[in-house]
Amino acid sequence: MLISNSFGLRVKAKNFLSIDTPEDLSKLDAIKDNSILILGACTNVILNKDINQTIVQVNYKDIKMFEDYLSVGGGVDWVDFIEYCLNNNLYGIENLTHIPGSVGAAPVQNIGAYGVEVSSFIHSVECFNLLTKQQETIDRAQCKFEYRNSIFKSKNYIILKVNFIFPKTFEPDLSYPALANYLIDNSINTKSLTPQLLSESVKNLRNSRLPDPRLEPNVGSIFKNPLVKTNDFDRHFLIGHKWEQDNGMTKLSAARLIELIKFELSIPETLRIYENHSLVLINNGEASFDDVKSLLDQIGVKIFNKFNVELEIEPEIISS
Numbered sequence: 001m002l003i004s005n006s007f008g009l010r011v012k013a014k015n016f017l018s019i020d021t022p023e024d025l026s027k028l029d030a031i032k033d034n035s036i037l038i039l040g041a042c043t044n045v046i047l048n049k050d051i052n053q054t055i056v057q058v059n060y061k062d063i064k065m066f067e068d069y070l071s072v073g074g075g076v077d078w079v080d081f082i083e084y085c086l087n088n089n090l091y092g093i094e095n096l097t098h099i100p101g102s103v104g105a106a107p108v109q110n111i112g113a114y115g116v117e118v119s120s121f122i123h124s125v126e127c128f129n130l131l132t133k134q135q136e137t138i139d140r141a142q143c144k145f146e147y148r149n150s151i152f153k154s155k156n157y158i159i160l161k162v163n164f165i166f167p168k169t170f171e172p173d174l175s176y177p178a179l180a181n182y183l184i185d186n187s188i189n190t191k192s193l194t195p196q197l198l199s200e201s202v203k204n205l206r207n208s209r210l211p212d213p214r215l216e217p218n219v220g221s222i223f224k225n226p227l228v229k230t231n232d233f234d235r236h237f238l239i240g241h242k243w244e245q246d247n248g249m250t251k252l253s254a255a256r257l258i259e260l261i262k263f264e265l266s267i268p269e270t271l272r273i274y275e276n277h278s279l280v281l282i283n284n285g286e287a288s289f290d291d292v293k294s295l296l297d298q299i300g301v302k303i304f305n306k307f308n309v310e311l312e313i314e315p316e317i318i319s320s
């Protein structure tokens with residue numbers, strides 16, 4: 001079967017298992033060599049043309065309110081979940097509006113945008129542990145959330161449900177300069193800001209900077225923003241494009257680094273760097289896995305040679 005993915009690559013897989021109920025988990029036992037590939041909406045993966053593993057997709061779609069938390073099925077679309085929060089006075093998550101993908105994938109790379117990360121709202125994650133073959137609930141501390149990272153990157157867990165908690169009052173996080181500036185530029189008074197208006201603003205801001213994958217196939221940011229030791233890195237050319245963290249580290253803008261070398265790249269016709277955001281790679285049509293992989297390697301090598309900075313690819317590269 002063909003696997004639809006936001007990068008528009010032609011991908012075929014032999015086997016597919018949809019987990020719709022807890023009973024479906026027993027079907028995992030029949031998979032030879034335990035060779036599975038867990039996928040959600042395929043907006044953060046770069047897949048090779050033939051996938052030999054069995055693709056497992058969680059399709060739990062329930063949203064249930066419990067006394068302490070909101071339980072959300074891993075198969076719920078993230079955009080629908082944000083809509084649900086806005087309609088039910090669940091505050092805080094507005095900055096994560098319009099990120100494509102599924103709820104089940106959100107903890108994997110601890111999705112984040114405009115100064116907010118999903119980990120701030122996670123109470124616990126309900127999973128199937130592929131090593132013990134048991135279902136378990138992992139609390140937030142055990143998830144080991146970091147910038148675009150968590151224990152779920154280990155591939156030992158299938159996330160079935162995510163349990164969320166929310167602050168009791170609406171206290172918008174406007175610490176991210178681009179968001180604060182958008183509100184000023186659009187004469188939106190922060191005192192009269194509502195969750196709906198903040199969410200709408202984030203959506204508009206995103207649409208002005210990021211291409212819609214349905215029109216311009218892409219996987220969002222192609223590299224993580226690299227972290228370097230502040231003392232080791234004294235580069236004036238990145239002023240305005242680096243952010244000091246409170247742990248002796250500085251985060252650099254990967255987009256800026258790419259802008260500085262993009263004219264030295266040899267880019268195949270099937271791909272292009274998005275005009276409004278250098279961190280986004282677009283499939284112009286018929287790009288192959290090898291086209292993408294070799295361009296990413298080329299960018300990584302150029303940036304390392306020129307700036308002595310190692311870039312890490314953000315989406316998962318799945319070569320077979």
Ligand SMILES: Cc1cc2nc3c(=O)[nH]c(=O)nc-3n(C[C@H](O)[C@H](O)[C@H](O)COP(=O)(O)OP(=O)(O)OC[C@H]3O[C@@H](n4cnc5c(N)ncnc54)[C@H](O)[C@@H]3O)c2cc1C
Nearest residue numbers: 038040041042043044100101102104105111112159219220
């Ligand atoms: C236009 C665009 C904009 C984006 N903007 C942002 C952004 O602002 N911030 C951000 O953080 N990300 C962003 N992304 C990346 C992407 O939206 C997120 O990473 C999203 O959470 C991926 O969801 P998915 O369901 O498509 O996961 P997939 O791409 O299918 O999978 C991603 C990873 O999660 C694993 N996975 C998926 N589901 C499960 C599960 N149920 N259990 C265990 N593992 C699982 C997969 O094995 C894979 O490693 C963007 C992507 C695009 C295309």
